[in-house]
Amino acid sequence: MGIEKALGDTIFTTQLSKAVNWARKWSLWPMPFGTACCAIEFMAVQASHFDLSRFGAEAMRFSPRQSDLMMVMGTITRKMVPVLRKIYAQMAEPKWVMAIGACVCSGGFFRSYAVQQGIDRIIPVDVYVNGCPPRPEAFIKGLMEIQKLVERESLLDRKRRIEEFYKRLEQISHETDYEPADQILR
Numbered sequence: 001m002g003i004e005k006a007l008g009d010t011i012f013t014t015q016l017s018k019a020v021n022w023a024r025k026w027s028l029w030p031m032p033f034g035t036a037c038c039a040i041e042f043m044a045v046q047a048s049h050f051d052l053s054r055f056g057a058e059a060m061r062f063s064p065r066q067s068d069l070m071m072v073m074g075t076i077t078r079k080m081v082p083v084l085r086k087i088y089a090q091m092a093e094p095k096w097v098m099a100i101g102a103c104v105c106s107g108g109f110f111r112s113y114a115v116q117q118g119i120d121r122i123i124p125v126d127v128y129v130n131g132c133p134p135r136p137e138a139f140i141k142g143l144m145e146i147q148k149l150v151e152r153e154s155l156l157d158r159k160r161r162i163e164e165f166y167k168r169l170e171q172i173s174h175e176t177d178y179e180p181a182d183q184i185l186r
């Protein structure tokens with residue numbers, strides 16, 4: 001680049017999308033959707049010993065309209081499914097989802113008609129964190145994976161990925177009782 005050659009190390013150039021993604025990566029505002037024990041573990045992640053603010057993600061708002069990272073923690077019963085979908089829909093794009101703990105990822109040991117067997121049949125999940133409950137380090141690792149995703153994915157890529165998710169959901173809709181074409185999620 002000519003300008004960098006002329007001015008040496010005093011400046012650097014980048015792309016707007018890279019700068020925006022870098023800012024997003026370090027300012028994620030989580031929306032904790034905690035229903036059971038995993039959410040208790042999350043409190044430790046927020047406390048001083050593990051300190052999520054080192055990653056710029058300490059601003060818990062409990063308000064979907066101010067958040068961009070949904071953290072789902074705890075057993076999700078079928079009764080909670082419409083609530084989860086609504087809160088997800090109320091979050092503005094771009095938004096990301098972490099499925100935290102065995103219950104959220106797959107129903108865990110609750111192989112029951114009353115428990116949702118994995119939230120990725122309801123909303124698009126970006127990162128899965130295993131464990132029952134996951135250790136705080138696993139929460140942090142999951143957040144770092146989200147940061148990597150935020151950094152490298154353009155909004156167009158993300159749009160394509162989400163559209164693919166809903167297409168797939170429509171294909172498997174016969175396995176669920178839910179209406180995948182729910183307009184609130186589009």
Ligand code: SF4
Pocket residue numbers: 036037038039073074075101102103104108131132133134
């Ligand atoms: S994964 Fe384990 S710790 Fe987490 S909510 Fe389920 S039962 Fe509780």
